Each structure stands twice: as structure tokens, then as C-alpha cells.
Amino acid sequence: MLYYSGPVARLVDEFAKLPGIGAKTAQRLAFHILNSPPEAAQSLAKALVEVRQSIKRCSCCCNLTDEELCPICRDTTRNGKLLCIVEEPRDVIAMEKARGFRGYYHVLHGAISPMDGIGPENLTLKELLKRLQSDEIEEVILAANSDVEGETTALYLARLIKPLGIKVTRIAHGIPVGSDLEYADAMTLNKALEGRGEFG
Amino acid sequence: MRVINVTLKNFRNYQEESFQPHQAINIITGSNAQGKTNLLESIYYTFRGRSFRAERDKDIIHWQNDTTTIRTGVLLNSRNVDIKWKIKENNKKLIINGIDTPRAELDHFGVVLFCPEDLYLVKGSPQERRKFLDNDVGSLNPGYSKTWRQYARVLTQRNTLLKEIRDKRTSQTQDMLEVWDEQLYRHGARVIYLRLQILKKLIPIARSIHHKITEGAEELQAKYLSSLALEPGLTEEQIYQIFFKTGQKMRPTEIQRCQTMLGPHRDDLSLSLNGIEARSFGSQGQQRTVTLSLKLSQLELWYREFGDYPILLLDDVLFELDHSRQSMLLDKINKVQTFITTSFTGGIENTIKGAGLLWQVNAGNLTAKEEL
Ligand SMILES: Nc1ncnc2c1ncn2[C@@H]1O[C@H](COP(=O)(O)OP(=O)(O)OP(=O)(O)O)[C@@H](O)[C@H]1O
Ligand SMILES: [Mg+2]
Ligand SMILES: [Zn+2]
Numbered sequence: 081m082l083y084y085s086g087p088v089a090r091l092v093d094e095f096a097k098l099p100g101i102g103a104k105t106a107q108r109l110a111f112h113i114l115n116s117p118p119e120a121a122q123s124l125a126k127a128l129v130e131v132r133q134s135i136k137r138c139s140c141c142c143n144l145t146d147e148e149l150c151p152i153c154r155d156t157t158r159n160g161k162l163l164c165i166v167e168e169p170r171d172v173i174a175m176e177k178a179r180g181f182r183g184y185y186h187v188l189h190g191a192i193s194p195m196d197g198i199g200p201e202n203l204t205l206k207e208l209l210k211r212l213q214s215d216e217i218e219e220v221i222l223a224a225n226s227d228v229e230g231e232t233t234a235l236y237l238a239r240l241i242k243p244l245g246i247k248v249t250r251i252a253h254g255i256p257v258g259s260d261l262e263y264a265d266a267m268t269l270n271k272a273l274e275g276r277g278e279f280g
Numbered sequence: 281m282r283v284i285n286v287t288l289k290n291f292r293n294y295q296e297e298s299f300q301p302h303q304a305i306n307i308i309t310g311s312n313a314q315g316k317t318n319l320l321e322s323i324y325y326t327f328r329g330r331s332f333r334a335e336r337d338k339d340i341i342h343w344q345n346d347t348t349t350i351r352t353g354v355l356l357n358s359r360n361v362d363i364k365w366k367i368k369e370n371n372k373k374l375i376i377n378g379i380d381t382p383r384a385e386l387d388h389f390g391v392v393l394f395c396p397e398d399l400y401l402v403k404g405s406p407q408e409r410r411k412f413l414d415n416d417v418g419s420l421n422p423g424y425s426k427t428w429r430q431y432a433r434v435l436t437q438r439n440t441l442l443k444e445i446r447d448k449r450t451s452q453t454q455d456m457l458e459v460w461d462e463q464l465y466r467h468g469a470r471v472i473y474l475r476l477q478i479l480k481k482l483i484p485i486a487r488s489i490h491h492k493i494t495e496g497a498e499e500l501q502a503k504y505l506s507s508l509a510l511e512p513g514l515t516e517e518q519i520y521q522i523f524f525k526t527g528q529k530m531r532p533t534e535i536q537r538c539q540t541m542l543g544p545h546r547d548d549l550s551l552s553l554n555g556i557e558a559r560s561f562g563s564q565g566q567q568r569t570v571t572l573s574l575k576l577s578q579l580e581l582w583y584r585e586f587g588d589y590p591i592l593l594l595d596d597v598l599f600e601l602d603h604s605r606q607s608m609l610l611d612k613i614n615k616v617q618t619f620i621t622t623s624f625t626g627g628i629e630n631t632i633k634g635a636g637l638l639w640q641v642n643a644g645n646l647t648a649k650e651e652l
Contacts (some may be wrong), residue, residue: 102370103348178289193454196438199456228463236459 088114134168140211142187142204144169152176152185159183161218165208165237167225175223180270184222186211191229192236212244214225219247221276238279250279281390281588282617283323284353284360290342291350292318293644298405305610305636307402307628309649314641316621320333320393320593323619326352326363327391327591328415329383338369339631352540356389357588363389367555368435387422389508390582394597401574402567406548411548413475414575420478420581427474433466438442438464443538457531464543465527469520471544472506476514479504479549481584486577493569498553500573507546537638569599578614599626 084092095106103256113121137143138150145151152158152172162183164170172185211217220241224230227259238248251272264272286297290322293315308316317333321340323347324332334340339524350365363386364375376379400408418424445453453549483502504510508522521594523542551558551570558570592613598606600621610632622628629638629650642650 162360166445192459194437214413228430228437232434232437232459232463235462236456239455244473 144234178266250275290345302637310641395595473516490573
């Protein structure tokens with residue numbers, strides 16, 4: 081659909097691949113870059129490359145970090161008996177902002193969804209099981225989203241973890257609308273956390 | 281409940297239009313293809329968040345544009361509510377009283393549509409009657425549409441998994457399927473339970489209306505036909521248990537066919553008159569009357585449940601009815617805000633003197649023609 085020369089068309093295509101960006105916005109972004117000084121483009125490109133090179137998964141909780149162990153996993157004042165399992169790094173941020181939880185996290189990086197080709201093997205379950213075997217964890221709190229995929233993931237995890245003799249609880253039931261933890265306000269999140277019940 | 285004003289921007293063939301409907305009857309006339317149905321469609325969209333005839337949202341956006349907005353002022357329980365939809369090809373936004381709002385909020389607004397396609401409700405395939413169960417019957421319980429959407433999602437996910445299992449593209453077959461089964465039974469039982477709850481109240485009302493319209497000549501029977509063996513009066517948990525037991529036996533066949541064979545997506549509604557199935561043996565007129573009874577019963581049940589009448593939309597159906605049914609309908613709706621489209625008025629202006637407004641549509645322009 082576009083009549084731009086090679087490099088411009090490529091840039092537009094790359095922008096259009098990003099979530100929430102349609103063809104029109106992609107064009108607007110591309111022309112914005114072309115019209116701004118060369119240094120602006122340089123620094124954007126540098127930031128993109130650096131973030132990909134330096135950010136990796138924490139070797140313990142799989143959250144994103146620029147170190148071997150993330151700050152939360154390094155924090156020894158937290159309660160090692162509690163482990164909260166979330167779908168995405170942004171859910172950790174939501175929980176931390178609410179300040180109601182003082183245990184550790186595990187980030188799955190997704191939820192089970194056959195339509196998207198995501199099965200248990202695509203989540204960070206190997207890392208999770210390793211932690212559950214060696215750590216002192218007594219309770220696992222499932223904080224996957226309350227949509228169908230999050231619910232299914234929670235069910236699957238409950239069946240996996242319960243035989244290990246660890247207590248499994250679930251939050252997110254009290255969380256309304258949008259069904260993403262990300263959108264829940266602090267009070268709702270803390271209330272859901274307090275009211276968590278045994279699950280599975 | 282009452283629509284106070286509507287403002288359309290780039291909706292179908294309306295580029296900019298704003299109007300204040302009458303609180304009772306609004307008759308919208310005009311030649312073919314001028315925008316009468318489009319107008320009803322915009323009101324329906326306001327309350328349901330989708331069209332009753334467009335497959336994709338793109339179709340309701342004016343051809344020369346990429347966005348349409350529908351803004352509707354509504355009076356609900358003596359509160360003013362400002363509902364605004366901003367619709368693009370691939371995303372839409374609902375803003376109520378200036379705040380981004382999830383769609384489920386709309387479940388508290390009632391709208392009943394009766395259009396020519398509704399005749400398929402009686403004579404069409406079971407799929408048509410399931411549409412009726414989900415869109416019409418379901419709307420009478422504010423929790424239904426969400427439950428149904430979740431079930432539909434589980435269904436698609438599970439069918440995809442069945443296919444993967446058959447084609448041996450996944451390793452964790454058994455335990456994965458068990459988890460999706462559990463979801464299917466839970467959500468499916470809930471859908472069926474809600475449908476039965478609503479039908480238990482709706483059917484007696486439809487029967488008595490039908491009795492009245494036919495002056496006692498016809499008894500309407502309506503019965504939920506499930507793919508599961510259900511008896512009357514079951515709890516949600518009991519339905520779940522039955523679904524679980526029957527579902528387990530069906531599994532091997534389901535893997536073979538990559539299809540979920542049992543559940544509310546396979547259910548139907550049987551409609552008969554004096555014990556004879558209306559679908560195969562009813563005349564056109566009888567089928568139309570059954571539909572009319574079912575539509576009117578929705579108005580009535582909504583009123584009993586929520587203390588207010590929903591909005592009624594009649595697209596090209598009034599003049600298909602004979603005289604006595606027309607006046608029966610008009611009599612029933614004297615407390616309901618109604619929008620009626622028709623290309624000829626058949627002298628109805630005289631019947632409803634003092635109770636409405638006659639509108640004229642010309643190529644996407646609406647004008648109030650006369651006070652009735
Ligand atoms: N997206 C769109 N943009 C512009 N015009 C459209 C769009 N979709 C439909 N139309 C036009 O709207 C008209 C149809 O309007 P509508 O279906 O409301 O007609 P009507 O007045 O109900 O006619 P009838 O009496 O035949 O039922 C057609 O002329 C069609 O070309
Ligand atoms: Mg029409
Ligand atoms: Zn970590």
C-alpha cells in the first residue's frame with residue numbers, strides 16, 4: 081500500500097509490528113523521526129539496542145532485570161514462605177505499587193492459550209518447579225488474570241503444585257473489569273490479596 | 281427508560297445528524313435505501329455495543345471515514361446518562377458520562393428489536409434460536425452476556441486444543457485437556473442455568489400474550505432442548521455434574537472430530553402451537569405471531585424485573601401484521617418508547633394521534649415531519 085522508498089517503507093513496517101500501532105500511526109511515527117534532528121534518531125536507536133542487550137530474565141524469578149538476580153530476589157527482608165505467581169512483569173509492578181505483598185514473585189511470561197500456540201512448555205514452569213523443590217515456600221498465591229486463559233493457567237498450576245504439599249491460593253476473583261491485574265487499584269488488589277482462598 | 285437525544289457522526293450514510301426523539305412513538309418513513317434501518321441500528325448499537333446486521337464494525341463507518349461516533353443521551357431511573365461510542369475498524373471505545381467504561385455496564389440498558397430476520401427464529405435452524413437465547417433471552421439477566429462470552433472463548437480454545445491433540449502437535453495432552461474440560465463444564469453449566477432461570481419467567485408471559493393475541497385459539501408451548509439430559513429444577517452444580525459425566529464419555533469422539541459435541545452451543549428451543557411444532561407446520565402468519573409474542577414478553581419481563589420498559593425497535597414489521605395484531609401491539613407499547621420504520625405509513629398516523637412524532641429520512645438526512 082505504500083509508495084515510499086526502501087528504508088522509509090522498512091521503518092514504517094517495523095513500527096506497524098508494534099502492539100497498538102496501525103498503518104497510519106506507523107507512518108506518522110516514521111515521518112516524525114525523519115523530521116527530527118539526526119541525534120534524536122541516534123539516541124532512540126541506541127536505547128533500543130541497549131535495552132535488548134542488557135535486559136534479561138532474572139535467574140530466579142524470571143522477571144526482567146539488567147542483573148543476574150533482580151532487586152526483589154536479592155532483598156532478604158522479604159517473606160520466603162510466600163510466592164506469588166503472575167503472568168507478566170507489569171503485574172509485578174502493579175503488586176509492588178499496591179505494597180500489600182512482602183513475599184517473592186515468579187513471572188510466567190504468558191498464560192496458557194491454544195489459540196496463540198502457548199502451552200505449559202512456553203511458560204517458565206521448569207524454573208518454577210526448581211524453586212518449589214529447593215526453597216522454603218509454604219504458600220503459592222496464583223495471581224494470573226481473571227480471564228479464561230488466566231483461570232485455566234491457575235487451574236493447571238494448582239494441579240501441578242498441590243501434590244508437592246504446598247498450599248495453593250488464588251487472588252484476582254475480587255478484581256473487576258478488564259480482568260488484568262495491571263488495571264486494579266491498590267486497595268482492590270490488597271483486598272483481593274487478603275481475601276484469597278484455597279484453590280484447585 | 282428513554283432516549284433523549286442522539287448525535288451521529290459518520291455512521292453509515294449519516295455524516296452529521298442530531299435529533300431528539302419523541303418519548304413515545306417515533307415513526308420513521310422514507311423511500312428505500314435512505315437510512316431508516318441505519319437509524320435503528322445506531323440506537324441498537326448504543327445499548328449492545330454491536331450491530332444487529334453488520335458482520336464487522338467497519339461496515340457501519342461512513343465509507344469516506346475511518347471513525348464513527350454515536351452519542352446518546354438516555355434517561356434511566358430518572359438519571360441522565362450520556363453514552364458515547366467511538367468506533368474504528370479495529371477498536372471501539374465506550375465512554376459513559378465522560379469516563380471509559382467496560383461494556384458490561386450496558387447490560388443495565390434494555391433494548392428489544394423486532395426485524396424481518398426474526399422470522400427465522402421460528403422457521404430457521406437451531407442456530408437462529410440460539411441467537412435468540414443469547415441476544416434476547418440472555419439480555420434479561422445482566423450477568424448473562426459476560427458468562428456467554430467466556431464460554432465461547434473456552435469453546436474456541438478447547439476446539440483448538442482438540443485439533444492439536446489429534447494432529448499430535450502437543451505433548452501435554454491429557455492433563456491439559458482436563459483443565460479445559462473443567463472450564464467448559466463450569467462455564468457451560470452456568471450458561472445453561474441462566475438460560476433456564478430466565479425462560480422459567482419468560483415462557484409463561486409469552487404464553488399468555490400469545491393466548492390473548494390469538495383470542496384463545498392457540499396455545500404456545502416453548503421448551504428448552506439441551507444436548508445434555510436435564511430434568512426440570514436442577515441447580516447449577518447439578519447441571520455441572522451431568523455435563524461432567526456425559527462429557528467424559530464423549531471425549532474420544534470429540535478428539536476425532538476436533539469439535540465439542542455437548543454444551544449450550546448445541547442446545548435449542550422447541551416452539552409449538554397446540555402441540556404441533558411451529559417450525560415445520562406453522563403458517564407464515566402463525567410464525568410471525570409467535571415471534572411477536574416472544575418479543576412482547578421480553579418487554580413485560582424486563583418491566584417486572586427492573587421496574588421500567590426497555591426501548592423497542594420495530595424494523596419494517598408493523599405493517600406485515602394484520603389489523604388486530606397491529607392494534608394489539610400498539611396497545612401494548614403505549615408506555616414504551618418505540619422506533620418504527622416503514623416506507624409507507626398505511627394511515628397509522630391517525631391511530632396513534634397525540635402519541636408520537638413522524639420523521640422523514642432522505643439520503644441520510646432526518647427531519648421531523650409532523651407531531652401526531
Ligand atoms: N458505511 C456506509 N457508508 C455510507 N453509506 C452507507 C453505509 N452503509 C450503508 N450505506 C447506505 O445506506 C443505505 C441503506 O440504508 P438503510 O438500510 O437504512 O435503508 P432503509 O431506509 O432502511 O431502506 P429499506 O426501506 O429498503 O429498508 C444504502 O443506500 C447504503 O448505500
Ligand atoms: Mg430498512
Ligand atoms: Zn528475581
